[in-house]
Amino acid sequence: xxxxxxxxxxxxxxxxxxxxxxxxxxxxxxxxxxxxxxxxxxxxxxxxxxxxxxxxxxxxxxxxxxxxxxxxxxxxxxxxxxxxxxxxxxxxxxxxxxxxxxxxxxxxxxxxxxxxxxxxxxxxxxxxxxxxxxxxxxxxxxxxxxxxxxxxxxxxxxxxxxxxxxxxxxxxxxxxxxxxxxxxxxxxxxxxxxxxxxxxxxxxxxxxxxxxxxxxxxxxxxxxxxxxxxxxxxxxxxxxxxxxxxxxxxxxxxxxxxxxxxxxxxxxxxxxxxxxxxxxxxxxxxxxxxxxxxxxxxxxxxxxxxxxxxxxxxxxxxxxxxxxxxxxxxxxxxxxxxxxxxxxxxxxxxxxxxxxxxxxxxxxxxxxxxxxxxxxxxxxxxxxxxxxxxxxxxxxxxxxxxxxxxxxxxxxxxxxxxxxxxxxxxxxxxxxxxxxxxxxxxxxxxxxxxxxxxxxxxxxxxxxxxxxxxxxxxxxxxxxxxxxxxxxxxxxxxxxxxxxxxxxxxxxxxxxxxxxxxxxxxxxxxxxxxxxxxxxxxxxxxxxxxxxxxxxxxxxxxxxxxxxxxxxxxxxxxxxxxxxxxxxxxxxxxxxxxxxxxxxxxxxxxxxxxxxxxxxxxxxxxxxxxxxxxxxxxxxxxxxxxxxxxxxxxxxxxxxxxxxxxxxxxxxxxxxxxxxxxxxxxxxxxxxxxxxxxxxxxxxxxxxxxxxxxxxxxxxxxxxxxxxxxxxxxxxxxxxxxxxxxxxxxxxxxxxxxxxxxxxxxxxxxxxxxxxxxxxxxxxxxxxxxxxxxxxxxxxxxxxxxxxxxxxxxxxxxxxxxxxxxxxxxxxxxxxxxxx
Amino acid sequence: xxxxxxxxxxxxxxxxxxxxxxxxxxxxxxxxxxxxxxxxxxxxxxxxxxxxxx
Numbered sequence: 001x002x003x004x005x006x007x008x009x010x011x012x013x014x015x016x017x018x019x020x021x022x023x024x025x026x027x028x029x030x031x032x033x034x035x036x037x038x039x040x041x042x043x044x045x046x047x048x049x050x051x052x053x054x055x056x057x058x059x060x061x062x063x064x065x066x067x068x069x070x071x072x073x074x075x076x077x078x079x080x081x082x083x084x085x086x087x088x089x090x091x092x093x094x095x096x097x098x099x100x101x102x103x104x105x106x107x108x109x110x111x112x113x114x115x116x117x118x119x120x121x122x123x124x125x126x127x128x129x130x131x132x133x134x135x136x137x138x139x140x141x142x143x144x145x146x147x148x149x150x151x152x153x154x155x156x157x158x159x160x161x162x163x164x165x166x167x168x169x170x171x172x173x174x175x176x177x178x179x180x181x182x183x184x185x186x187x188x189x190x191x192x193x194x195x196x197x198x199x200x201x202x203x204x205x206x207x208x209x210x211x212x213x214x215x216x217x218x219x220x221x222x223x224x225x226x227x228x229x230x231x232x233x234x235x236x237x238x239x240x241x242x243x244x245x246x247x248x249x250x251x252x253x254x255x256x257x258x259x260x261x262x263x264x265x266x267x268x269x270x271x272x273x274x275x276x277x278x279x280x281x282x283x284x285x286x287x288x289x290x291x292x293x294x295x296x297x298x299x300x301x302x303x304x305x306x307x308x309x310x311x312x313x314x315x316x317x318x319x320x321x322x323x324x325x326x327x328x329x330x331x332x333x334x335x336x337x338x339x340x341x342x343x344x345x346x347x348x349x350x351x352x353x354x355x356x357x358x359x360x361x362x363x364x365x366x367x368x369x370x371x372x373x374x375x376x377x378x379x380x381x382x383x384x385x386x387x388x389x390x391x392x393x394x395x396x397x398x399x400x401x402x403x404x405x406x407x408x409x410x411x412x413x414x415x416x417x418x419x420x421x422x423x424x425x426x427x428x429x430x431x432x433x434x435x436x437x438x439x440x441x442x443x444x445x446x447x448x449x450x451x452x453x454x455x456x457x458x459x460x461x462x463x464x465x466x467x468x469x470x471x472x473x474x475x476x477x478x479x480x481x482x483x484x485x486x487x488x489x490x491x492x493x494x495x496x497x498x499x500x501x502x503x504x505x506x507x508x509x510x511x512x513x514x515x516x517x518x519x520x521x522x523x524x525x526x527x528x529x530x531x532x533x534x535x536x537x538x539x540x541x542x543x544x545x546x547x548x549x550x551x552x553x554x555x556x557x558x559x560x561x562x563x564x565x566x567x568x569x570x571x572x573x574x575x576x577x578x579x580x581x582x583x584x585x586x587x588x589x590x591x592x593x594x595x596x597x598x599x600x601x602x603x604x605x606x607x608x609x610x611x612x613x614x615x616x617x618x619x620x621x622x623x624x625x626x627x628x629x630x631x632x633x634x635x636x637x638x639x640x641x642x643x644x645x646x647x648x649x650x651x652x653x654x655x656x657x658x659x660x661x662x663x664x665x666x667x668x669x670x671x672x673x674x675x676x677x678x679x680x681x682x683x684x685x686x687x688x689x690x691x692x693x694x695x696x697x698x699x700x701x702x703x704x705x706x707x708x709x710x711x712x713x714x715x716x717x718x719x720x721x722x723x724x725x726x727x728x729x730x731x732x733x734x735x736x737x738x739x740x741x742x743x744x745x746x747x748x749x750x751x752x753x754x755x756x757x758x759x760x761x762x763x764x765x766x767x768x769x770x771x772x773x774x775x776x777x778x779x780x781x782x783x784x785x786x787x788x789x790x791x792x793x794x795x796x797x798x799x800x801x802x803x804x805x806x807x808x809x810x811x812x813x814x815x816x817x818x819x820x821x822x823x824x825x826x827x828x829x830x831x832x833x834x835x836x
Numbered sequence: 837x838x839x840x841x842x843x844x845x846x847x848x849x850x851x852x853x854x855x856x857x858x859x860x861x862x863x864x865x866x867x868x869x870x871x872x873x874x875x876x877x878x879x880x881x882x883x884x885x886x887x888x889x890x
Contacts, residue, residue, distance in 0.1 A: 104875035111876070127872045174862050181858040185851055193844075209837065216844060 014054075015042045015064060021538075021549050037064035041153050045109075048116055053109055064154035071147035072324040073313040074159075083159045084143070091121050091135045094143065095166070096157040098150065101130040109153060117141055117149050131160055179228035180286045186224040187279035193217040194276040217275045218266045225259060229282045250433045251285065254460040261457050271454065277461050277789055284797055291473040314338075314345035317389065330395035338388045343380060346395035350375045353388040357381050368617075385542065433463050440780045451782050458784045462775035462792065471764035474804040479757040482810035487741035488750050495720045495736035497761075499754035502652035503701030503719070506693060509659035509666055511707035512724050513673065513744070514635035518544050520551035521616055521636060524608040525629020532575040533582055533621055533631070535560045540571060544619060547633045570619075581622040585613070593625025605630075615668045634665070642673050644744035648751065649674075653703075658692060660684050660710050689714040705747065706735075722747065753810040760807040764800045771796035 011020045014031040015038035025032055033039040041064045045053055073079055080092075087093035098110065106125065110132055113123035119141030125132045134146060150157045160166075196213050199205075232255060235248030258274040265271040313324045317335040327345045330336075335351065338344050344357075356368035359381040368384050371377060377390055380401040394400070441456035480490045490496060510516055523530075535557045537545040563573035570583010572591065581591045609630045612618045616632030645655055656679045659666045666682030684692065690713040696702045697719060704711065704718035715721030715735050723735035724742075739746040775792050778784040861867070 107872055107875050125872060126869045127875060170865070170868055173868070174865070177862045177867055178859050181862065182855055185855045185858075189848070189851055206837070209840065212840070212844075216848075220848070 013038050015039070019553075021553075035064065037152075037154060040064070044116065044149070044152060048112075050109070050112055050115065053105060064152075070324050071144040071151070071157075071313070073327075074143040074147050079159065080143075087135050090137075092138045092143075093133065093135045095160040096132045096134060096147070096150070097160045098125070098130050098132050098155040098157055100155060101125065101127060101132075106155070110150070110155065113146065113150070117146050120146060132157070176286070176290050179231070180283070180290060183224055183228040183279070183283040183286050186220055186228075187276075187283040190217045190221050190224075190279040191276045193220065194273070197273075211269060214266045214269075214273055217273060218263065221259070221262075221275045221279050224279055224282055225255070228286060229255060232282075232285070250429075250460065251281075253434070254457075255281070257457045258461050261453070272458075272789075274457070274461060274789075280797070281461070288473050291477045327395070330392055332392050332394060334392045334395075336390045336392060338383045338390055340383055340386050343382050344377050344388075344390060346379050346390075346392045347399045348377055348390040348392045348394075350377060351389050351391045353386060355383055355385040355388050358384050433460065436463070436776065436780075443780075444782065448782065455779055455782045455784075458789065459776055459779035462779050462784060462789055463772050471768050471800050471804075472761050474800060475757060475760045475764055475807070475809075478804045478807070479753060479760070479809040483750070483753055486746075486749065486753075486810050487739060488746055488753075488810075489738040490736065490750075496754040496757045498701050498720045499703065499737075499751050500758035501701065502654075503703060504654045504656060504696055504699075505648060506656045506658050506696065506702060506704045506714070506718070508704075508706035508711045509657055509661055509669060510635055512705055512711075513641050513657065513669065514637050516635060516707065518547040518617065518633045519636045520547050520631055521634045522612055522632035523629070524605060524612065524631075525621065529580075529621055529623060529629045531555050531558050532578060532580045532623065533629075535575050536563065536571060536573050536580055536582055540565065544617065544633050548631070578623050579625070582619060585618055585620050588620035588622050588627065591625065592622055592627055615665050637669060637672065638743050640743045640745045644748045645673055647748050651751070653751075655679060656696075657681065658684055658689055658704075658714070660686070660689070686710040686713055690717055693717045722750070749810070756807065757809045760804060760809060764803055767799050767803065768796050771799075 011025050011032050012018060013020050013034035015033060018034050020032045020034045024034065031042070033042065045051060084092050084094045101110070104127070107127050110125040111123050113134065114120045117136075120134065120136045122135040123132055132150075134143075136143070136146060147157045193213050193216050196205075197210065197217075200210055200213070232248050232252045236252030239249050255278060258278045261271075262273040262275050262278070265273055314327055314330060315322050315337045316325050316330070317337050322337055330346050336345060336348065340355070350371050350373055352373065354370070354372040356370045357377055358368045359378065371388070376393075377388075378401065379395070379399040437456045437460050440459050441452050444452040444455050476496060479496060483490050507513055530552060534548055534552050534555050537548045538557065538560075558576040560573050560575045563571060565571045566583070566587060569587035570581065572579065572581045572583075574580070581588050609618070609620075612630055612632035616634040619631045619633060620627060621629040621631070649655055655675065657666065657670050657673075657675050658681045661682055663682035666680055667677075670680035681692065689711060693702055693704055693714040694717050697717070701719045703720045703722060704715045705722040705724060706712075706715050707724045715723065720737065721735040723738045724744075724747075737750060739750070771792055775784060775789065778788065
């Protein structure tokens with residue numbers, strides 16, 4: 001109810017539909033914009049007659065945050081050599097990874113690029129992978145201009161490095177699909193032909209027709225062996241050469257034995273032909289393999305996107321002139337010009353300027369750190385306040401972030417043991433089947449020699465892991481699909497397996513347990529000062545000012561004049577006739593009237609201000625030379641954090657908070673969420689986090705939940721890495737699971753779903769092994785007639801398929817609606833929270 | 837019943853045509869991206885290709 005009241009009176013941005021901050025509302029205009037980025041994007045769309053964009057039900061719900069970069073490096077010859085290829089009719093072609101692509105209107109807009117930028121011939125967007133293929137005429141328009149206009153619309157582009165590998169994969173995928181299609185068509189037709197044979201056996205059929213059907217099914221199945229089925233023989237041959245036991249080996253033996261025996265039986269016109277079973281087997285195995293491979297693909301995709309974290313270009317100051325250079329071309333000793341709001345492209349030392357650096361991405365520190373001449377700064381960190389000149393000390397591969405990313409890749413590689421275990425299990429199964437077949441052959445040879453070979457082959461075919469091969473991938477595919485609809489993107493099936501059993505849950509603080517942005521948490525002082533502060537802060541682009549604006553949406557504004565900003569300090573101005581000084585403690589104290597400093601010596605106020613100083617970013621307020629109030633801005637804990645953590649603790653998970661933030665801050669948040677003292681670790685560098693997670697991992701499953709580059713190595717090293725909503729999109733790529741919903745509630749749902757998925761998998765395996773045992777038993781005693789085998793095989797597969805499909809792993813829901821509603825409610829709730 | 841000698845090969849020819857169609861569509865990339873086209877077809881037809889720059 002309160003939500004409706006608020007939104008009814010609210011003015012929303014004409015482009016993104018989010019509320020417009022009161023200071024930016026222009027009551028004379030019917031169109032209002034929440035930021036300059038949205039205004040620019042709106043202008044571009046209108047001037048090109050693309051206003052239709054606003055008719056889509058589903059639109060972006062985030063302000064356009066254009067980076068405003070020049071993208072000059074996109075025209076560099078070395079860039080072209082790396083990423084640009086030549087398409088048909090002399091056009092150039094490249095693939096770009098676009099940030100913040102998420103809905104159908106994004107597809108529409110990006111694919112209208114030819115209208116927006118003359119010279120672009122074609123633009124196609126793959127919305128699931130956020131990859132756009134752009135073809136353009138190099139003589140008509142440079143790539144940098146295309147990049148700039150994508151950026152202005154709110155989709156900052158990055159070069160996509162995996163193009164070559166992608167093309168190879170696409171070829172592989174198509175080949176696999178073709179194999180599945182052919183195997184499927186053959187399986188169905190062989191089954192139809194053999195159905196006639198079974199019917200004939202029951203009702204009687206003339207010998208000539210029986211022979212005809214047997215020959216037809218033989219003729220139809222041979223292509224299945226030559227084309228789709230060949231992969232099993234090549235796989236088995238490779239396994240033999242490397243002297244390892246692989247699933248392909250018994251499959252190949254069973255297929256070969258079945259085909260040869262069936263062929264002999266067809267030619268001699270007696271005994272069973274097995275062709276239906278063989279055809280279905282090939283088909284089912286291929287489908288299972290395809291599903292499995294797709295899951296593994298998504299995991300591998302990820303690491304590529306990591307490289308998008310660091311800016312791809314930098315402004316270099318040389319002989320008094322500034323020009324943009326690709327990051328790869330930076331050398332130690334160069335001087336970079338870094339403007340406010342830009343990321344730093346290389347490690348270096350500040351040689352001129354004073355500013356604050358937000359290193360949250362790298363260290364997790366939620367408070368911006370102030371830097372001045374001589375301070376060291378790192379690549380990937382954000383310059384918040386004012387321009388800096390930085391002398392490069394390490395660039396490219398030797399920068400700290402590059403080393404961190406290398407660690408991430410290494411940890412991701414080291415995760416191989418799970419795969420190896422699966423292969424070993426397969427080896428055991430293979431050995432068991434082969435031994436059983438040999439035993440059956442040896443035993444029946446003594447009792448009934450003429451049946452020995454038939455029985456052994458029947459056993460081989462019937463125990464072939466048809467349903468077993470489908471059991472796990474199917475259940476996981478269904479679960480992963482449903483989870484995606486609920487805002488949980490799961491990249492690998494093994495993540496579900498590991499999440500199903502309680503272990504240690506390590507959580508990052510900034511952005512994971514907390515919201516990851518400055519919000520007004522505490523206010524000490526009289527309320528009449530608030531409108532003065534707000535009116536003054538309205539004119540500031542500082543992130544802390546944003547915290548005030550979000551917290552005090554309902555407050556009136558007062559006229560402000562003579563505002564002076566001091567970088568790294570604060571601002572002073574006249575509001576409503578009072579001289580108001582707002583800013584850092586040192587800045588405000590410097591302006592206090594020494595003779596009238598009575599209120600600030602008030603012990604109660606002083607104590608409260610002290611408390612703010614320790615755990616939050618303090619902003620002091622002095623009015624007419626008297627320190628009257630202080631605000632504490634900090635990172636607010638997510639609403640559902642405590643409840644979710646308690647639920648998980650109840651399930652047996654050990655929870656640990658691992659943060660790069662200052663120990664005081666971490667301890668105060670941790671205590672309020674029920675973490676024990678030994679479960680709180682603060683001031684951990686990304687390297688510490690990695691080491692800590694690796695140490696924990698020796699004792700069992702470790703699930704790492706985080707949101708930034710500083711967590712990326714730990715996320716990759718953990719048994720299961722979980723990235724949360726709102727984190728750096730590109731670096732969350734290393735996570736096994738990415739939660740697109742805000743809050744920790746999704747984490748609880750994920751773990752619930754994982755438990756249920758594992759139950760489904762166990763049930764599937766039990767069913768298929770049950771069928772296999774029955775079949776093997778019948779085959780061993782020679783009672784497995786072809787008819788029973790033909791019924792057993794598909795029944796077991798169908799049980800598994802239905803069992804997977806109708807299981808309640810994750811609640812079903814429409815993919816888009818869930819994302820939208822949760823997005824809405826989160827916006828509204830955060831806006832409703834008021835600071836008392 | 838001897839009509840089966842005619843009908844069955846005919847059926848196999850049709851299957852062959854279907855398989856060929858599938859192979860062609862898979863190879864021409866129609867199954868590469870299963871998400872975006874579903875969204876794209878909802879958009880109205882607007883002239884996407886601009887006049888080629890001279």
